[in-house]
Amino acid sequence: MESDESDIELAKNQEGSRKRQRTSPVALSRVQAKKSGVLQQAKLDSTSPLVREPMSFASINVAPWLVASLASMEIKKPTGIQKACIPEILKGRDCIGGSRTGTGKTVAFAVPILQRWAQDPSGIYAVVITPTRELAIQIFEQFKAISAPQSLKPILITGGTDQREQAIQLASRPHVVIATPGRLAEHIRTSGEDTICGLRRVRFVVFDEADRLLAPGRGSMLPDLETCLSALPTPKERQTLLFTATVTDEVLALKEQPRQGRLPIYVCEVDTEKLAIPLKLQQKYIQAPVTHKECYLHVLLSTPANLKKSIIIFCNRTNTATLLEYMLRLLEHRVTALHSGLRQPDRVANLARFRAQAARILVATDVAARGLDIPEVALVINYDIPRDPDDYIHRVGRTARAGRVGTSVTLVGQRDVDLIHAIEERVGNDMEEYDEEGVSIEGRVIRDALKPVTEKKREAMLQIEEGRDVLGKRKVSLQMKPGRNM
Incomplete structure (x- = not known):
């Protein structure tokens, strides 16, 4: 009896209102299920109704100190x-x-x-x-x-x-x-x-x-x-x-x-097969010629619906990520980068800037695709389409996390159709064409983006070739710094 009472008390402490818990048949059924062994069998079947019921960490034998620690982090239900x-x-x-x-x-x-x-x-x-x-x-x-x-x-x-x-x-x-x-x-x-x-x-x-x-x-x-x-x-x-x-x-x-x-x-x-992507993720695509992808990207980032969103742009190569970072900064976007070409202190600092929303846009390779929990990401853009559909799943999983709503937009070139079909087959959903009320992406590209984006891309390539950093300052080799002991 003492053990049963302690289980009920722990469940009450974690779930919230003592009064509500006292009148809840669900809380009592969990304790009874634990005694009878029904709960143990249900864990093995993810389709069981019992598994889908609200459940506390205490009810799955997690120690009280861990239950309290998780609750302090606002993690209350497994x-x-x-x-x-x-x-x-x-x-x-x-x-x-x-x-x-x-x-x-x-x-x-x-x-x-x-x-x-x-x-x-x-x-x-x-x-x-x-x-x-x-x-x-x-x-x-x-x-x-x-x-x-x-x-x-x-x-x-x-x-x-x-x-x-x-x-x-x-x-x-x-x-x-x-x-x-x-x-x-x-x-x-x-x-x-x-x-x-x-x-x-x-x-x-x-x-x-x-x-x-x-x-x-x-x-x-x-x-x-x-x-x-x-x-x-x-x-x-x-x-x-x-x-x-x-x-x-x-x-x-x-x-x-x-x-x-x-x-x-x-x-x-x-749910790894049926729900490979987050439930509230909206998957979109934009057809963009390879020769003008940067223009379409700039317009997409600047539309009224996206102007204040926190955004991750994924590229397949480090060189592409570097070029986009330089170019977007010259186009006056608040941008930072995360890829293997950066020094570790810069990688840590750039990710911290993005998490703190000091930078609105993160340009990244697949080093940022896995596991990173950045709750405020509202939009993921696939500038390059990954060859492996599983990499797409990891990329778009950076948004719509923990039940939030999110959007992914993939820029599709002339030769990318087969890759898109493979992704759609893997995730079990078709992408929809990107549509924003009052906005014609192609019209804005032709009218507003072709000249400025082309100029800033050329300037960015020149800065990279001259060995300048993203702020336009010339990089100084450590060996060339005055007074450095060799």
């Missing part, structure tokens, strides 16, 4: 992926979790890791591997926020920062390591056994954005990932968690590995 995966991870099962972008996959693996760590806080408890530096920083901040009531010590191991300082932090036995595979592999190869010996006893290994980490082909991260795994415990001695918005064959291959003496792998895909 999403589908969270209520399915958290109880199974707490049981000790390996997990493959697939859910569309913006559904809280980081919380789905961070909460059970922190709950288990709090019971036995020793050594490096978990390693989280993720493909981009920005996503690693975001996961690092989320771990710190969720674990605020405890004395968790997480560290970041990513490229673009001092490797020697990272080695010192790694040797000091932190509790959680969040890393990109390239830099962690470099430490394993060069930093010595004293630095990496703590990695050999970790309890959890997480692959976030697992489809990108495990993808073969050009630019594959698999060689670095294999080096990382060589210093970590064997699969029998650790829990392995894979999370992604697009569950690929490479991700599902883990399910086929032998499991002698281990619980079966828990595979949970929540």
